[in-house]
Amino acid sequence: MSFLLHIEHLVAGWQQAATQPFDLMLAAGEIVGLTGPNGVGKSTLLAALAGRAKIFSGRIEQRPGLRLALQTQDVPPVDGLPLSGRELLALTGASDDGLPHWLADRLDLRLDRLSGGQRHYLALWAILQAPADLVLLDExxxxxxxxxxxxxxxHLRERAAAGAGMIVVSHDLAFVHSVCDRVLELGAGDVE
Amino acid sequence: MWSELFLVPFLTGLCLAILLPLLGCYLRLRDEWLAALAYSHVAAAGALLALVTAMPPAVGGIAAAGLAGAGKRFFAAKLAGGASYALLLLGGWAVAVLLAANHPMAERLGHALFDGQLYFSSSEQLWLVAVCSLMALLLLRKLASNLLLAHVYPDFFRVRGLPAWPTQTGFDLLAALALALATMSMGVMGAFALVFIPPWLAFRRGRNWRAGLWLALAIGLLAYIAAFIVALGLDQPFGPVLALVLIVVGLVIA
Known part of the structure; x- marks a missing residue:
């Protein structure tokens, strides 16, 4: 297996450090889960990998030419916007192959006409199916x-089998343990 | 109406009636519809400033709006939440009114810009508007996907290591120059009406983005043609008639 990502003693945060030193080696086709209580810095770690949060110490080594995709907890602002699901997928270059039937039938509707769950899954799918080598998923x-x-x-297992690496942050322990190859639990209360 | 006296102004406005509703859809997408009013007022002030310093008004208007569009990014951090557009609008209005109050020639041009007298368009202006509108439409088509992507997934460019500024600055400059050109031809409020009302209706009624663009274009074109005929037939200034037609269309469709 070839590595996609090598993280050594990474400490990340916003105005100040918000994580403990973190190490990870991620291979192509591997899914790693990050769990732990609120405030331990799981989302901050993903943000640092995506270049959003500040890196205070440590280093991140990526395979050259690595293409990243990031799904955040923010809901795409589509209220009042005449944008269909099919157009959303086209924007990120995502395919609709494999979409569940309860969404495939509604691809031509405006996103603001879908239910919250349908909209979330489509927004997630647009990131998940975008051409990428490493997919970062937050809740x-x-x-x-x-x-x-x-x-x-x-679908995540299929995507991994096709060679994509993934880091999944989630509080849903049953989901994380069923989908991930490895699960790392970040400790609470030890952020300086 | 088909004599050159009216055909030239009609075709000048027609080019803008195609460009402005489409541009307005992307301004509305970015929640920047106030930018239309801001750039129009800055263009008016620039045109009057150029007039009193013996320069071509069109050059002054386009240069002032272009500078405002390109320079906005440098103050973005301090002027968030639409403050930059409010300041540009107020500054442009204040300068334009003061110049018009203190210079007889500026007063006449000021009235034309704020009344929206499309009928004074010349053949040179038609060519300028036609060429610039075509270039603006081509650039808008090129930026379209990135503008939508930046709205729904703001982190997409950063995550992919792609620069976002060419899209943002390119669009700011495009909007500023297009609105300056429109202000010079159909006045401040005529341009604003075409940028604001058709996209507002398209966002409410469009089945998807592409259909929304077509709807905005159709509303803008039909309202423009109707306003031109009514204003010409009743011998009224074009800008207010266009605004009233679009308001009526807006209330009926919305």
């Missing part, structure tokens, strides 16, 4: 029902 099961979680679990 992907938010707003999803059981059918949505089951479909997402199966």
């Amino acid at each position: 992907p099961t938010n707003n999803l029902d059981a059918a949505g979680v089951a479909h997402l679990t199966a």
Whole structure:
């Protein structure tokens, strides 16, 4: 297996450090889960990998030419916007192959006419299926029902089998343990 | 109406009636519809300033709006939340009114700019507007996907290591220059009406983005043609008639 990402003693944050030193070696096709209590810095680590948060110490080594995709907890602002699901997928270069039928049938509707869960899954799909080698997912099961979680679990395994590496931040322990090859639990209360 | 006296102004406005509703859709996407008013007022002030310093008004208007559009990014951090557009609007209005109050020639041009007298367009202006509108439409088409992507996934460019500033600055400059050109031809409020009302309706009624663009274009064109005929037939200034037609269309469709 070839490595996609090598993280050594990474400490990241915004105005000040918000994580403990973090180490990770991620291979192509591997899914790593990050769990832990609120405030421990899981989302901050993803933000640092995506270049949003500040790196206070440590280093990140990426495979040359690595293409990243990031799904955040922010909901795309589509209220009042005449943008269809099909157009959203086209923007990121995502394919609609494999979409669950309850979404595939509604691709031509405006996103602001979909339910919260349908909109979330489509926004997630647009990132997940965008051409990328490393996919960073932050609480992907938010707003999803059981059918949505089951479909997402199966699809993440397919995406990994096709060679993509993934880091998944989630509070949903059952989901994380069912989909990830490794699960890292970040400790609480030890951020300086 | 088909004599050259009216055909030239009609075609000049027609070019803008195609460009402005489409531009307005992207301004509305970015929640920057106030920019239309701001750039129009800055262009008016620039045109009057050029007139009193013995320069061509069109050059002054376009240069002032272009500078405002390109320079806005440098103050973006301090002037967030639309403050930059409010300051540009107030500054442009204040300078334009003061110049008009203190210079007889500026007063006449000022009235034309704020009343929206499309009928004074010349053949040179038609060519300028036609060429610039075509270039603006081509540039808008090139920027379109990135503008949408930056709205729905603001981090996409950073995550991919792609620079976002060419899209942002390119669009700011495009909007400023297009609105300056429109202000010189159909006045401040005529231009604003075409930038604001058709996109507002398209966002409410469009089935998707592409259909929304077509709807905005159709509303803008039909309202423009109707306003031109009514204003010409009743011998009224064009800008206010266009605004009233669009308001009526807006209330009916919305």
